[in-house]
Amino acid sequence: MCEVRADMKLKRIACACLAALFAAVSPALSAGTPPSEIAVNTRNFKLELVVDEFGSLLQKGFGPREAKFPPVSENSAKTREFDFYPAYGNGYLDEPAIQITHADGNVSTQLVVEKVDRSTDSDGNELVAFSMKDAVYDTKVELFVKAFPELDIFQMWTKISNAEEGPVTLYRYASASPLFCEKENWLTQFHGGWANEMNMSEEKLTRGVKVLDSKMGVRAHKCRNPMYILSLGGPARENSGTVFIATLMWPGAFNFTFDFVVQQRLRTVNGINHFGAQYVLDSGESLETPKMLYACSSAGTGRASRNLHAWGRLYGMRDAQAPRPVLLNNWEATYFNFDEAKLDRIFDLAKPLGIDVFLLDDGWFGNRHARNSDKSGLGDWEVSKAKLPNGLGRLCRQAADRGFGFGIWLEPEMVNPRSQLYEEHPDWVITVPRREIIPSRFQMILDNTRPQVRDFEWGVFEKILRPNPICYVKWDANRHVNQPGSLYLPARKQTNLTVDYNNNLLAMMRRFASEFPKVGAMLCAGGGGRVDYASLANFTSFWASDNTDPVHRVRIQWGYSYGYPSNAISAHVTNMGRRPLRFAINVALGCAFGIDMDLSKLSAADMEALRDAVQLYKNTVRPLTSRADLYRLESPYAGARSAVAHVLPDKSAAIVFAYQLADGGRAPLKIDGLDAEKKYRVEEISLPAGAVSKMQAHGKTFTGRELAAGAAVPPCEKFCDSSVILLSEVK
Numbered sequence: 001m002c003e004v005r006a007d008m009k010l011k012r013i014a015c016a017c018l019a020a021l022f023a024a025v026s027p028a029l030s031a032g033t034p035p036s037e038i039a040v041n042t043r044n045f046k047l048e049l050v051v052d053e054f055g056s057l058l059q060k061g062f063g064p065r066e067a068k069f070p071p072v073s074e075n076s077a078k079t080r081e082f083d084f085y086p087a088y089g090n091g092y093l094d095e096p097a098i099q100i101t102h103a104d105g106n107v108s109t110q111l112v113v114e115k116v117d118r119s120t121d122s123d124g125n126e127l128v129a130f131s132m133k134d135a136v137y138d139t140k141v142e143l144f145v146k147a148f149p150e151l152d153i154f155q156m157w158t159k160i161s162n163a164e165e166g167p168v169t170l171y172r173y174a175s176a177s178p179l180f181c182e183k184e185n186w187l188t189q190f191h192g193g194w195a196n197e198m199n200m201s202e203e204k205l206t207r208g209v210k211v212l213d214s215k216m217g218v219r220a221h222k223c224r225n226p227m228y229i230l231s232l233g234g235p236a237r238e239n240s241g242t243v244f245i246a247t248l249m250w251p252g253a254f255n256f257t258f259d260f261v262v263q264q265r266l267r268t269v270n271g272i273n274h275f276g277a278q279y280v281l282d283s284g285e286s287l288e289t290p291k292m293l294y295a296c297s298s299a300g301t302g303r304a305s306r307n308l309h310a311w312g313r314l315y316g317m318r319d320a321q322a323p324r325p326v327l328l329n330n331w332e333a334t335y336f337n338f339d340e341a342k343l344d345r346i347f348d349l350a351k352p353l354g355i356d357v358f359l360l361d362d363g364w365f366g367n368r369h370a371r372n373s374d375k376s377g378l379g380d381w382e383v384s385k386a387k388l389p390n391g392l393g394r395l396c397r398q399a400a401d402r403g404f405g406f407g408i409w410l411e412p413e414m415v416n417p418r419s420q421l422y423e424e425h426p427d428w429v430i431t432v433p434r435r436e437i438i439p440s441r442f443q444m445i446l447d448n449t450r451p452q453v454r455d456f457e458w459g460v461f462e463k464i465l466r467p468n469p470i471c472y473v474k475w476d477a478n479r480h481v482n483q484p485g486s487l488y489l490p491a492r493k494q495t496n497l498t499v500d501y502n503n504n505l506l507a508m509m510r511r512f513a514s515e516f517p518k519v520g521a522m523l524c525a526g527g528g529g530r531v532d533y534a535s536l537a538n539f540t541s542f543w544a545s546d547n548t549d550p551v552h553r554v555r556i557q558w559g560y561s562y563g564y565p566s567n568a569i570s571a572h573v574t575n576m577g578r579r580p581l582r583f584a585i586n587v588a589l590g591c592a593f594g595i596d597m598d599l600s601k602l603s604a605a606d607m608e609a610l611r612d613a614v615q616l617y618k619n620t621v622r623p624l625t626s627r628a629d630l631y632r633l634e635s636p637y638a639g640a641r642s643a644v645a646h647v648l649p650d651k652s653a654a655i656v657f658a659y660q661l662a663d664g665g666r667a668p669l670k671i672d673g674l675d676a677e678k679k680y681r682v683e684e685i686s687l688p689a690g691a692v693s694k695m696q697a698h699g700k701t702f703t704g705r706e707l708a709a710g711a712a713v714p715p716c717e718k719f720c721d722s723s724v725i726l727l728s729e730v731k
């Protein structure tokens, strides 16, 4: 193999040497051909790539269409620092995107482009596929860039195929690794933990490597959502500045590495977390990496989020246009403590509320080991004879008789050691042999790399959903991987476990969505422990957090709003935090609305308030929020009040939510997103029965310009005051 040098003389020798090497394999592009530029564009952004004379794929820049990127260094053939998908071991010294140990033990890789294909789908989205091969080994890497032109969204991923004689090991296998060429880069992450999801914190990146990751394998998003905001040139702002909201479509562990190598060169490497997960590919096998999404905006995070929401509604969630059903859930109302009589009573009380679906949560199954707490019964998907002697069919009928559907909680991926399933199949769980088991929430994860486990898990859906007219499923997952071993996979493939697990899981989610297309579905994992667009594509909404205290929910829902449309975010009115009911209602109304309260303990006035809220949501709020553009107006991190506006794309109507999070004086609210010239009638809605709005602007008409300047002053002063304002165009 010839050594590639930077000076021109040696470069020419290298060209000739490589040209001879590739002549046989690459009729389309071979070393020695002049560099060719390849641009992948959206309406306002561009990704500029170059295939150089050695066949290397280099990146010139990724940014706004008008940006001028610094030239790719002459030295790049030696340092490889401008490689678009840098490989470890042959010159490159920074954070690599791919690291392969080949079948003969060679630890280096050098990728050469053989072919570039461009195609456009029926929606007008362009796919550019770069087929690359190692210069001397038969391992192939296909790199895909898909551009969604109108949304300024890029999607990037790869497929790595082993065509060598023996197994290769992938130590790194990122989905994408674009460079950013600004002097200053600001990074926002969404971190937290159980019941404390989506805290935002921003920092200026300094030289060196910064990593945002999860190593939790399954429900890996518990401590951090696989999403970040990169803002170029200064902190992220809502309505100005170049920002990228980036997210990995993957339910498992992820790794986002930011290597600020030198000024104007920030290498980002995004993908599955390779930590403890080196992937062995046998000869003939391949691995497709998950898709990384980049929503780009030169008008701040507001536009990037709106574009991401639009993308999500098109490609990232089920039935985005269909109204989200109003759920009555019984988790916080009863926990595991219910029976037929109690449910009958709840059904009777629920009837006048006008809910769409009653969702029966955890605790309805298990006989030999009753599911009366989280300690036992998980995995034994037989209806509890003690609690529900007449089965699920009766509950479905009882619900239907009262005018609503019946939904059910499932956690097919998990098992309690105290269960019949575990007694019969102790080898079906993820665990490391010769170590004491460390359970979490008293449960273990079923190892779905084993075909019998996959059959069993699918069988849960078949046996529960086929015989019963169940119209909704809450699909939960309540633990992560802390002992990552498979009793099924061979010794040399143990570290394939979590990648295979998540791919098998996604396959089951897709099968569920395709075989039960009419069954609504909530994605849940101990609250918001698993929220990503690969999973969500098979669900109608996700459970954002087990923290339903509306004061905390304002901040949590705000965080999710950067990536996910509001009708994907399930939000229930509960008693958590003992906040005023009106505040809890108004916080839940901004998302996919539901209720989880013990109805028998509510006063007649509270029941009336809930009934009115359900009607308001169905008739007024839902039709608007399910297709409106979201404008974040006031951040819960910034002041005493938080506010958002949902504005219809044609600007003919909007709904505004304002929440007071600390005592403070009334202040004008500047409402973005309206048409400055249009006139809007202002109406405060979601008021207690018989109450009159205390907002001066109520009932009056203002132009969009006046409302943007603060013509409406929500009557919010005290902690937990709230206001919902409907704006309707007056012609």
Ligand code: GLA
Residues within 6 Å of the ligand: 331, 361, 362, 374, 409, 476, 478, 524, 525, 526, 527, 543, 545, 546
């Ligand atoms: C998880 C979910 C909750 C509830 C419980 C049931 O914690 O997030 O909403 O379903 O499981 O065990």
